[in-house]
Amino acid sequence: MTVSARSDRGLTFSAKLHTAANTDPARPVIELRRGGRALAGSYLYEGDGLITGWHSHEVHQIEYALHGVVEVETDAGHYLLPPQQAAWIPAGLEHQAVMNPDVKTVAVMFDAQMIPDTGLRARIIAVSPLIREMMIYALRWPIDRAQSPTEDAGVSDDFFRTMAHLVTEALDHEAPLSLPTSDHPIVAAALAYTKEHLASVTAEDVSRAVAVSERTLRRLFSDTLGLSWRTYLLHARMLRAMALLAAPGQSVQATSSAVGFDNLSSFTRSFTQFCGETPSAYRKRVAGEKA
Known part of the structure; x- marks a missing residue:
């Protein structure tokens, strides 16, 4: 499997499923921040096909396929990410993702306090050119990053707060591109x-x-x-x-x-x-x- 340039740090779902603390072995909670304190961050996946297995996160997530096909399944629906659409997966929602071969996705995660009261359900939302470029730019701040003494946390926090406002607006205009389960x-x-x-x-x-x-x-x-x-x-x-x-x-x-x-x-x-x-x-x- 090939992931991003940071693959040596284990930012793949398959690795996470073996290391995350969980109360339900069948549907673990993935600690994407790995003990870090970041309010928000990103990760990039590219490589072979992958089925993540059922899990949830402690953070909100928006996932966008730069190319290839991604499918997201929850207990309530089966969602496919066509171009210009992203999956919104709120913190705590159990789901699994199917990454088809040759896929490349970027995801941005937010601390739950940054986007409150979103409801515990997945949604498909339109990705404007601005949100798309911000998601790509956000890759400079991985979700599991450690806070270094020289890092200006205010810059990244302000960036992600602005993005959180844009995502909140997009959630009001979800696209009904899903299949029932x-x-x-x-x-x-x-x-x-x-x-x-x-x-x-x-x-x-x-x-x-x-x-x-x-x-x-x-x-x-x-x-x-x-x-x-x-x-x-x-x-x-x-x-x-x-x-x-x-x-x-x-x-x-x-x-x-x-x-x-x-x-x-x-x-x-x-x-x-x-x-x-x-x-x-x-x-x-x-x-x-x-x-």
Whole structure:
């Protein structure tokens, strides 16, 4: 695994999961500050695919994928980070992250007192160009840094307080880019099977995989999630398409096939209705903003 230039200091989730003090071995509390006193700080992850496992933090976190795909799961929802979107994970919220191969993410953490009363739920928020550049600039102040005698803590604290105000404003305009989860065993299995087979899945396939009738499957989705299986499938396909189109060299045609559309015009119509722009326009915009 490759992490940032500071990898020798162990700033990876996999290392943290073995060293953090915790009360629940299955869902440990990760002490990202490692005993430090910083009000806020950052970390950079880049490298191979990684599933962090379930955990929580003692600090608030906002995570943004500079490139690649990141997925965040909580007990309440499954979130995918397309370009220009970041995941807000409040202190104490149990979650796990899936870092897909070749991902590069930057995260900024805040002491809970800096952004109070955010509610104990994850959110997807829009990342303005200003917040994005501030997140990158924040990498000079790692979250686990020790306070040196020569460091001007006031500079970093003022920087992060300003950023905290911007993040607080962004939280008022969250983006509904998430998929529901369920603790119902049959529904949970159906959700997982659907996500794993987006290119070709049918209701019949899912019903067979979870050993219920299609009628029962439809009823369970309606009763437990408040939406149909077909609606869930469409949303899962659109979120996956957004992630795929953000990858360099990914064509609209290949994306359409990868998420289960045989007809390119049908995919374009569905994507445009979901995202407010065509797949080609979305891909061009994302490529331009990355540049």
